[in-house]
Amino acid sequence: MTQEIITLKKMTNLFNQDNLLSASEILKKFQNWVIFAHKKIDGDAAGSVSALFTIGQNLGKKVTWLGADKDLPISYKFLANSDKFISCESLNFNEPETLYIFLDCSNYERAGIEGFSRDKNINSLNIDHHEDNTLFAQINCVDGQASSTCEMLYRLFKAGNWQITREIAESLYTGLCTDTGGFIFSNTHSESHLMAADLLSLGVDPSRINNLIMKNKTPENFKLWARAFERVKILDKIFAVSYLSANDFTETGAEFSDTTGLPAALMTLRDIKFAVMIYEYTNKEISASFRSCEGSPFCAGEFARLLGGGGHERAAGASFDGSLNEVIDKIENFLTSKYHECSCINK
Ligand code: 5GP
Ligand code: MN
Numbered sequence: 071m072t073q074e075i076i077t078l079k080k081m082t083n084l085f086n087q088d089n090l091l092s093a094s095e096i097l098k099k100f101q102n103w104v105i106f107a108h109k110k111i112d113g114d115a116a117g118s119v120s121a122l123f124t125i126g127q128n129l130g131k132k133v134t135w136l137g138a139d140k141d142l143p144i145s146y147k148f149l150a151n152s153d154k155f156i157s158c159e160s161l162n163f164n165e166p167e168t169l170y171i172f173l174d175c176s177n178y179e180r181a182g183i184e185g186f187s188r189d190k191n192i193n194s195l196n197i198d199h200h201e202d203n204t205l206f207a208q209i210n211c212v213d214g215q216a217s218s219t220c221e222m223l224y225r226l227f228k229a230g231n232w233q234i235t236r237e238i239a240e241s242l243y244t245g246l247c248t249d250t251g252g253f254i255f256s257n258t259h260s261e262s263h264l265m266a267a268d269l270l271s272l273g274v275d276p277s278r279i280n281n282l283i284m285k286n287k288t289p290e291n292f293k294l295w296a297r298a299f300e301r302v303k304i305l306d307k308i309f310a311v312s313y314l315s316a317n318d319f320t321e322t323g324a325e326f327s328d329t330t331g332l333p334a335a336l337m338t339l340r341d342i343k344f345a346v347m348i349y350e351y352t353n354k355e356i357s358a359s360f361r362s363c364e365g366s367p368f369c370a371g372e373f374a375r376l377l378g379g380g381g382h383e384r385a386a387g388a389s390f391d392g393s394l395n396e397v398i399d400k401i402e403n404f405l406t407s408k409y410h411e412c413s414c415i416n417k
Contacts, residue, residue, distance in 0.1 A: 090229030093211050096195055097230070100169035102132045104161075107173045109138040109182035110357075112330065113248025113283060115174040116142060118197075118219040120149035121241035122173065125232050127151065136161065138182030143327035148282045149244065150237040160184035163192045172207060174219040174245075176200035176380050197222055202371065202380045217257045220245025224265050236273035243274045244283060251334060252280075256364075256384055287328075294324035298332055298347065302339070308366070309405055310336045313348035315394055326351060333359040333385075344370070346401055350394040357389045358401060367412040377404065 097103070103126045107115030119135050126133040135151065136158040146152055163170055163186050170186070172178060175198060178186045186192065188206045196207035199222060201214030216222050220242045227234055234242070246265060250258045253266070270276065294314065302312045319326065329349060336345035343366035347359045358377075360370035362384050370386040379388020390397045 089211065090226050093195065093197070093209065093226055094230030094232075096169065096209055097126075097171075098129070100131075100167060100193065102134075102165065102168040103171055104134045104136060104165075104168055105171045105173060106136055106175065106181040106183060108175045108180040110326065111137060111139055111142060111146070112174075113146065114218045114220055114245035116146040116149055116152070117241045117243075117245030117248070118173040118223055120146075120151055121220065121223050121227075121238050121245075122171065123151040123154065124235070124238050124241065125227060128233065128235070136183065143325065143330075145283050145286055145327070145330075146244070149241050158183055161186075163187075163194075168193060170194045170207075172196045172198070173223075174198055174200075176202055177204040178206045197226070200380065200382060202375065215259075217259060217262045218245045218249035220249070221262065221265055224269075234269075234272055239269040239272040239274045240279060243269045243276070243279055247276075247279065248283065257382070288324070290323040290325075291328040293322040294318060294328050295332060295335070297322065299335075302336065303402075304339075304342070305402060305406055306409055307341060308343040309346070309409070310339050310342045310344075311346040311348070311398070311402055311405070312336060313394065313398055314350065316350045316352045316354070319352065329359075333361045337361050337363060343367075344373075344405070346405065348394070348398055348401065350397075354393075355389065356392070356394060356397045357387060358397070360386045360388075367409050373405075373408070376408075377401070 105119050105122055107119045123133050123135055134156065135154045136156050138159060140157050142152055142155050161183055170192060172181055172194065175181050194207035195209045197211045197219060199213055199216040199219050203212040205212065211222065213222055224242050243266065246262060250262055253262060297318050298312045298314055302310055304310055333345050333347040336342065336347060343363055345361045348356065350356050360374050362370040369383045371381050371383045374381050374386035374388045377388045379386060381387050
């Protein structure tokens with residue numbers, strides 16, 4: 071396969087049939103599909119793999135779902151084919167007749183699986199909606215304007231004329247709904263609602279999906295959030311910073327996936343324009359989530375990239391080495407110094 075870049079630009083290209091058809095042709099060509107999404111899987115990542123997995127199955131393909139997480143979070147276990155998820159740390163990317171498909175990964179390291187390299191002649195397809203995607207695969211379908219990877223798959227399935235069954239519609243709706251924060255974030259467009267309307271007509275029950283994804287918090291989850299809320303620190307009146315240590319997870323009995331929604335909750339604080347949530351896992355791996363809104367001196371994506379991470383304009387993240395206290399200090403200092411730099415420039 072020759073190196074090829076398919077960039078699905080702005081929403082005006084929403085129905086660019088040529089690009090979508092090329093992606094669907096590649097998928098048709100390979101009998102074996104191996105699908106990955108990013109580590110610390112979220113609703114869009116899990117929904118996209120589930121949807122594409124089921125399409126592949128209906129097309130008679132041999133499909134495998136691999137991921138670096140130990141297991142799928144319980145909230146996504148209702149998704150079609152979620153029982154096929156296989157935890158995997160490394161892989162030989164040279165099986166014959168096999169297409170390796172990365173979903174919702176802005177770079178291949180996000181999948182967290184050793185063995186992939188952009189230099190190798192690996193049959194690979196990358197479908198993603200992060201504007202900072204590194205176009206690491208042989209075929210790259212990237213649309214930074216799409217609300218979610220699920221929205222891109224929806225367009226792809228329509229272009230390929232592949233039947234969207236009720237269970238596929240549920241998977242696509244899960245990604246659309248979670249990545250738009252329930253149709254309220256700034257990545258929500260009229261196209262998102264039109265897609266949702268179509269998915270509802272295909273049998274999706276929004277209240278059922280909402281209950282499955284959102285209405286499943288545990289007392290442990292609440293205890294974890296309480297610790298994060300107790301520690302919120304406000305800097306320069308517009309920044310909110312909080313953290314969770316490895317001990318917090320152990321002592322409350324909460325899971326890492328219980329942090330979903332916490333950065334967005336910090337953003338509901340009055341006057342806050344930028345929120346930082348820092349997490350330490352048991353193995354001393356530290357990461358942070360960044361969120362920004364209109365009025366912030368810098369956007370979350372830009373801030374994350376300066377710290378070696380990435381993501382979207384208003385929702386981004388990064389990973390760090392060092393102790394939790396060092397990382398908290400580093401982020402707080404960077405936040406305030408960058409803010410004062412910006413205010414100097416604006417004076
Ligand atoms: P979250 O804060 O919900 O984990 O992630 C928000 C967004 O930032 C997601 O789109 C996610 O893919 C991206 N993101 C989170 N952590 C990282 C990271 O370490 N590196 C990169 N490149 N993106 C990240
Ligand atoms: Mn996504």
